[in-house]
Amino acid sequence: MNIAAACLFLACILGLAAEAAAADTSFARVERGRYLVTAGDCVACHTASGGKPFAGGRPIQTPFGTIFSANITPDRETGIGAWTDEEFYNALHSGVAPSGAHLYPAFPYPYFAKVTREDVQAIRAYLGTLDPVKSTPPPPDLAWPLGHRFLMSGWNGLFFDQGTFQPTAGKSDEWNRGAYLVQGLGHCGACHTPKNFAGGDETDQALQGGLVQGWFAPDITNAQRTGIGSWSADDLVEYLETGRNKHSGATGLMAEVVADSTSGLSKQDLHAIAVYLKGQEGRQAENTDPPPQKVMAAGKAIYSDSCSGCHQMNGKGVPGMFSPLAGSASAQSNDPTTLVRIVLQGTRTVPTDTRPTPATMPAYGWKLTDGQIAAVLTFVRNEWGNAAEPVEAGDVESVRRALRSSSRTAK
Amino acid sequence: MAKKLPAVDVALVGFGWTAAIVAEELTAAGLDVLALERGAWRDTPTDFAVTFAQDELRYMWRRSLFQEPARQTLTFRNSMDQTALPMRHLGSFLPATGVGGAGIHWNGQNWRFLPTDFVARSHNEARYGTLPESMTVQDWGVTYDELEPYYDKFEYLCGISGKAGNIKGRIQDGGNPFEGPRARDYPNPPLDMVYGPTLFAAAARETGHKPFPCPAANMSRAYTNPLGVTLAPCSYCGFCEKFGCGNYSKSSPQTTILPVLMRRNNFELRTQCEVLRVNCDSSGKRATSVTYIDTEGREFEQPAEMIFLCAFAQHNVHLLLLSGIGKPYDPKSGEGVVGRNYAYQIVSSVDVFFDDKIINPFVGAGGLGVGIDEYNGDNFDHGGLGFIGGGYLACWNTHGRPIELHPTPKGTPKWGSKWKEAVARNYLTTATISTHGAVMSYRTNYLDLDPTYRDAHGRPLLRLTFDFGDNEHRMSDYLTDRAAEIAKAMKPREIHAKKRNGHYSVVPYQTTHNTGGAAMGTDPRTSFVNRYLQSWDVPNLFVMGSSVFPQNAGYNPTGTIGALTYAAVDAVKNIYLKNPGPMVQA
Numbered sequence: 002m003n004i005a006a007a008c009l010f011l012a013c014i015l016g017l018a019a020e021a022a023a024a025d026t027s028f029a030r031v032e033r034g035r036y037l038v039t040a041g042d043c044v045a046c047h048t049a050s051g052g053k054p055f056a057g058g059r060p061i062q063t064p065f066g067t068i069f070s071a072n073i074t075p076d077r078e079t080g081i082g083a084w085t086d087e088e089f090y091n092a093l094h095s096g097v098a099p100s101g102a103h104l105y106p107a108f109p110y111p112y113f114a115k116v117t118r119e120d121v122q123a124i125r126a127y128l129g130t131l132d133p134v135k136s137t138p139p140p141p142d143l144a145w146p147l148g149h150r151f152l153m154s155g156w157n158g159l160f161f162d163q164g165t166f167q168p169t170a171g172k173s174d175e176w177n178r179g180a181y182l183v184q185g186l187g188h189c190g191a192c193h194t195p196k197n198f199a200g201g202d203e204t205d206q207a208l209q210g211g212l213v214q215g216w217f218a219p220d221i222t223n224a225q226r227t228g229i230g231s232w233s234a235d236d237l238v239e240y241l242e243t244g245r246n247k248h249s250g251a252t253g254l255m256a257e258v259v260a261d262s263t264s265g266l267s268k269q270d271l272h273a274i275a276v277y278l279k280g281q282e283g284r285q286a287e288n289t290d291p292p293p294q295k296v297m298a299a300g301k302a303i304y305s306d307s308c309s310g311c312h313q314m315n316g317k318g319v320p321g322m323f324s325p326l327a328g329s330a331s332a333q334s335n336d337p338t339t340l341v342r343i344v345l346q347g348t349r350t351v352p353t354d355t356r357p358t359p360a361t362m363p364a365y366g367w368k369l370t371d372g373q374i375a376a377v378l379t380f381v382r383n384e385w386g387n388a389a390e391p392v393e394a395g396d397v398e399s400v401r402r403a404l405r406s407s408s409r410t411a412k
Numbered sequence: 413m414a415k416k417l418p419a420v421d422v423a424l425v426g427f428g429w430t431a432a433i434v435a436e437e438l439t440a441a442g443l444d445v446l447a448l449e450r451g452a453w454r455d456t457p458t459d460f461a462v463t464f465a466q467d468e469l470r471y472m473w474r475r476s477l478f479q480e481p482a483r484q485t486l487t488f489r490n491s492m493d494q495t496a497l498p499m500r501h502l503g504s505f506l507p508a509t510g511v512g513g514a515g516i517h518w519n520g521q522n523w524r525f526l527p528t529d530f531v532a533r534s535h536n537e538a539r540y541g542t543l544p545e546s547m548t549v550q551d552w553g554v555t556y557d558e559l560e561p562y563y564d565k566f567e568y569l570c571g572i573s574g575k576a577g578n579i580k581g582r583i584q585d586g587g588n589p590f591e592g593p594r595a596r597d598y599p600n601p602p603l604d605m606v607y608g609p610t611l612f613a614a615a616a617r618e619t620g621h622k623p624f625p626c627p628a629a630n631m632s633r634a635y636t637n638p639l640g641v642t643l644a645p646c647s648y649c650g651f652c653e654k655f656g657c658g659n660y661s662k663s664s665p666q667t668t669i670l671p672v673l674m675r676r677n678n679f680e681l682r683t684q685c686e687v688l689r690v691n692c693d694s695s696g697k698r699a700t701s702v703t704y705i706d707t708e709g710r711e712f713e714q715p716a717e718m719i720f721l722c723a724f725a726q727h728n729v730h731l732l733l734l735s736g737i738g739k740p741y742d743p744k745s746g747e748g749v750v751g752r753n754y755a756y757q758i759v760s761s762v763d764v765f766f767d768d769k770i771i772n773p774f775v776g777a778g779g780l781g782v783g784i785d786e787y788n789g790d791n792f793d794h795g796g797l798g799f800i801g802g803g804y805l806a807c808w809n810t811h812g813r814p815i816e817l818h819p820t821p822k823g824t825p826k827w828g829s830k831w832k833e834a835v836a837r838n839y840l841t842t843a844t845i846s847t848h849g850a851v852m853s854y855r856t857n858y859l860d861l862d863p864t865y866r867d868a869h870g871r872p873l874l875r876l877t878f879d880f881g882d883n884e885h886r887m888s889d890y891l892t893d894r895a896a897e898i899a900k901a902m903k904p905r906e907i908h909a910k911k912r913n914g915h916y917s918v919v920p921y922q923t924t925h926n927t928g929g930a931a932m933g934t935d936p937r938t939s940f941v942n943r944y945l946q947s948w949d950v951p952n953l954f955v956m957g958s959s960v961f962p963q964n965a966g967y968n969p970t971g972t973i974g975a976l977t978y979a980a981v982d983a984v985k986n987i988y989l990k991n992p993g994p995m996v997q998a
Binding site for chain 1: 659
């Protein structure tokens with residue numbers, strides 16, 4: 002081998018090494034990061050209403066006060082541009098910022114801890130491609146003593162089970178992929194798992210439905226009446242992809258999740274999520290006594306006047322437009338908060354490219370009394386083979402009051 | 413001084429049916445499209461929620477969806493020897509304002525014109541001899557067969573409920589046997605039929621006619637159109653015409669196109685922006701921009717490569733006259749084209765009173781009815797009748813709105829206890845047969861600028877000079893007599909035939925089917941646009957809507973407006989964009 006050949010050889014090796022290093026920002030890696038950021042629905046919390054994407058500042062209401070999301074654009078001063086990859090990994094995995102400050106679990110790091118290092122690095126690579134935005138979110142507005150972040154270390158000790166996702170042996174690859182997405186980036190339990198007194202997950206009731214920002218995020222286990230037991234895996238895929246299926250349409254916070262996240266996921270991943278969720282047994286609804294005949298009769302009359310034009314007298318609705326109520330899990334959910342809220346405020350099913358029609362239910366809060374709404378919901382929850390606890394006028398009143406006070410604080 | 417804005421590919425004046433179609437098609441073709449609408453944004457859930465959409469006082473009597481005459485109106489006279497006066501209250505017709513235009517408040521009666529309607533002069537002259545000198549009736553320059561695919565496209569966009577009468581030349585039992593051949597059936601089956609129209613159908617059959625369910629833009633079932641937009645089944649609430657539909661059950665731009673269009677990044681809508689004029693370059697052969705004014709009185713100049721006039725028929729013509737585009741029509745010399753061939757429709761009705769039959773008028777939908785077409789267009793021999801043209805007869809169950817509907821027999825006082833008694837007795841038990849007649853175009857029916865009265869912007873108002881001709885009265889009386897015969901065959905207690913007598917009046921509501929003024933045709937001396945709705949004089953200017961009808965036919969115009977729009981935009985995509993310039997050589 003002469004010197005020239007040796008030099009060429011060396012150059013080739015160096016060239017390969019340079020290429021390997023450059024792979025950190027390769028298209029494939031950034032694109033993988035973009036997909037994972039979609040799966041994590043990062044944009045939803047990290048974008049203020051009318052603000053620049055990922056620049057943070059969106060108020061997140063928790064039972065303990067309001068937290069404002071962080072700026073995760075690569076701005077070096079106000080965003081995460083100055084963070085090292087390791088610092089970013091630690092924030093996602095341990096809920097600790099580079100300053101050493103503990104993050105609040107409104108940032109769902111207990112879920113993100115499950116995400117593999119490789120995926121975290123891809124997310125970091127993608128976020129690095131965003132336009133840096135100079136923007137500092139307002140400080141959190143929390144009840145004493147929760148303003149003291151160091152307290153979070155105690156919380157972490159109690160409720161945070163750190164550790165990357167480990168596949169469950171004996172389950173299919175697809176089930177495990179679904180588990181990874183649901184338990185990790187998808188952070189489905191952040192809304193759908195009930196919380197204990199301190200805001201930690203009630204892990205023995207995982208995915209059985211939880212209260213979040215004035216909505217009841219429904220039971221998404223395979224429970225027959227109150228969960229997704231009557232949905233096929235394909236029904237779930239269709240719902241997550243298009244915002245609609247024959248059973249339901251995505252509204253409220255889930256509308257954002259579909260628009261910003263699940264509608265951008267691959268069919269394979271959505272199917273994996275469906276397989277995993279269908280595999281969660283959940284808790285079967287208890288039998289309830291039929292409500293008084295008088296309440297049912299009043300509810301039926303109101304239903305006939307105000308609801309049947311869209312939902313039809315037989316409760317079957319117009320699939321893809323107006324949700325069926327007969328057999329509906331939302332209608333029979335243990336906690337009627339979402340039902341009451343939808344009747345009071347109205348709602349809109351999220352439009353997507355595949356299902357662009359923004360099917361909408363108008364508000365009835367101005368038109369029906371608490372007692373009338375209670376009666377019609379009790380009827381809906383107990384007609385056509387449905388069965389669930391009656392709704393009381395007081396339930397309606399408390400949702401009405403909560404909505405009124407939240408609209409005041411939002412101003 | 414108007415502020416000049418960055419240019420767009422396409423500017424649309426008005427944002428109703430035709431603009432929504434053009435915008436959807438041309439944004440899909442990759443062009444940047446801007447729509448300028450003088451009225452407000454409207455969508456189904458916010459503006460027509462089912463909790464208040466059926467407010468008769470607000471929508472019918474306070475005219476919530478219509479143009480306010482205090483802001484914009486026209487002057488009217490019957491003949492050239494009179495002085496026109498401003499119409500200060502809407503009456504005879506109801507131009508809309510706001511996003512969706514009249515497509516929001518129509519009934520949804522959606523028809524195709526007959527093949528002979530498009531060749532009204534040549535066909536009638538071949539069969540009956542030369543038309544009177546006073547008639548300016550002319551062929552359209554496009555045939556039914558050429559429009560058929562575009563009729564089909566509009567019907568499938570809207571999800572029309574109906575029963576085909578002629579598929580590829582094969583007559584279909586139960587449909588309208590007189591319609592032109594269609595490629596396929598309607599996308600949805602007919603609406604569920606109610607009692608009154610069913611009685612009419614039996615009587616029509618008994619008297620030798622072929623009744624059929626009228627084609628309706630009210631959904632007989634849930635329907636997802638080719639754009640992916642879903643409509644819901646009609647609940648037969650009876651609040652269609654003059655109202656918006658809260659149930660997503662009546663086709664409108666909002667329920668068929670806007671959910672898709674508004675998601676497109678290359679589409680922009682500016683509401684409450686009223687276009688004042690179209691500007692041309694010094695040659696006068698190229699439209700360069702439109703000037704519009706916003707609610708704060710600021711003027712803007714919006715340049716565009718192509719401009720489409722998509723406002724209401726009369727407004728398109730008004731804008732052309734104000735912009736000095738095209739030669740204004742002069743009824744004395746017969747020369748000029750802008751304002752020429754204005755036409756309308758002539759309607760009458762026969763009330764059919766029963767004692768023993770409960771009609772329940774409130775179970776209604778705008779297009780819910782049974783019709784017969786024996787007396788439309790040239791479906792019958794006009795020999796010896798002294799008129800050309802015709803219309804359909806139909807028994808509709810559109811509504812039983814309590815403030816609007818008070819059927820009373822002839823001779824009932826207009827108020828007082830006798831009137832109340834008659835209303836109470838007849839409200840539930842009366843059916844009505846309507847006739848919907850064509851109006852031909854005449855030398856002396858036209859639109860021009862009023863010499864005296866001006867609008868809020870200081871521009872001359874549009875002046876309408878119009879009256880029914882003898883042809884129309886003879887035709888309408890003929891239709892009313894046929895309706896009365898069928899009414900009698902329904903075996904009622906009594907009937908009340910209400911013929912349309914005397915001069916045209918702008919006061920009582922008749923129909924919003926105003927046509928003409930920028931007619932289409934084959935000759936630039938008698939038409940303003942060619943068969944592709946492209947101006948002969950200014951090839952980057954297009955006029956959509958019924959202002960291009962050379963005369964009117966005996967049907968509601970929306971289906972034909974939709975078909976012409978799709979045909980025009982197809983030509984723009986396939987011919988004009990490849991080689992911008994005149995698509996037809998005069």
